[in-house]
Amino acid sequence: xxxxxxxxxxxxxxxxxxxxxxxxxxxxxxxxxxxxxxxxxxxxxxxxxxxxxxxxxxxxxxxxxxxxxxxxxxxxxxxxxxxxxxxxxxxxxxxxxxxxxxxxxxxxxxxxxxxxxxxxxxxxxxxxxxxxxxxxxxxxxxxxxxxxxxxxxxxxxxxxxxxxxxxxxxxxxxxxxxxxxxxxxxxxxxxxxxxxxxxxxxxxxxxxxxxxxxx
Numbered sequence: 001x002x003x004x005x006x007x008x009x010x011x012x013x014x015x016x017x018x019x020x021x022x023x024x025x026x027x028x029x030x031x032x033x034x035x036x037x038x039x040x041x042x043x044x045x046x047x048x049x050x051x052x053x054x055x056x057x058x059x060x061x062x063x064x065x066x067x068x069x070x071x072x073x074x075x076x077x078x079x080x081x082x083x084x085x086x087x088x089x090x091x092x093x094x095x096x097x098x099x100x101x102x103x104x105x106x107x108x109x110x111x112x113x114x115x116x117x118x119x120x121x122x123x124x125x126x127x128x129x130x131x132x133x134x135x136x137x138x139x140x141x142x143x144x145x146x147x148x149x150x151x152x153x154x155x156x157x158x159x160x161x162x163x164x165x166x167x168x169x170x171x172x173x174x175x176x177x178x179x180x181x182x183x184x185x186x187x188x189x190x191x192x193x194x195x196x197x198x199x200x201x202x203x204x205x206x207x208x209x210x211x212x213x214x215x
Contacts, residue, residue, distance in 0.1 A: 033167065033168070035130070035132070035139045035141050035158050035160075035168045036127050036130045036141050038141075038158075038167075038168050039125075039127065039141045039143065039156060039158075040125070040127055042075075043125045043143075044125075047123065047124075047125070064110060065110055073106070075168075075169055075170060076169060076170050076171065077159060077161070077169045077170070077171040078102060078106065079098075079102065080159075080171045081105075081171050081172065081181055082098075082101055082102045082105050083098075084171070084172070084181045084182075084185065085105065085181050085184040085185050085188055086101060086185070086188055086192075086197075086200070087185045087188065087189055087192075089188075089189075089192045089196075089197050089200075092197070093197050097197050097198070097201065100201045101197070101200070101201060101204075104201060104204035104205050104208060105184075105204065107204075107208045108204060108207065108208055108211075111208065111211040111212070122147050122148070123145055123146065123147035124145075124146050124147065125143050125144070125145055125146075125154075126143060126144045126146060127141065127142070127143050128142040128143060128144065130142065136160075137159060137160045138157065138158070138159045138160070139157075139158055140155055140156065140157055140158075140174075141155065141156045141158060142154075142155045143155065143156070152175065152176060153174070153175070153176050153177065154173070154174065154175055155173070155174035156170055156172070156173055156174075157170070157171055157172035157173070157174075157179075158170050158171070159171060188200055191203050
């Protein structure tokens, strides 16, 4: 069961996760910045940074963790992403369970980034025309990743956050027509049905320990 739920990602999904990493940097964004401009600027900046750092390309864990925690997480609505992945069970979870779920889900994604970053080489990102109005609070930015092999469709769901630090935050990713959060939701639902929220937390923790052991 656990092997089926937490199977290895295909190369296209890994490439998509890398590209999600591309748009996570730069806390200097402004609330007035258009979401497609936000994605374009950040993707170019981070792609150049990754290409210039061999240790990140090789998936060096400390470097990847530092990059994720300082440049990616501040630009994600991680609570919303985790809640969506857990699905209806999130509403029944206790505050402590929600905290643990976010911690373990975060580690899972960080470890996935570590493996995916080694695949970065000559990829480029092209933005597709966006249909949105200035008043929209949630938008989809559609892009295409070009490199070796066929182009990869990669879309982002972003929301505009108010107040201090206002700006666009990412909460979901679509690779080749499949939304990442919905994929995790299907996997997590199987574990919740078998052993509840605590069972999901334990399964994620076990998987993360195995990933750490295997490097």
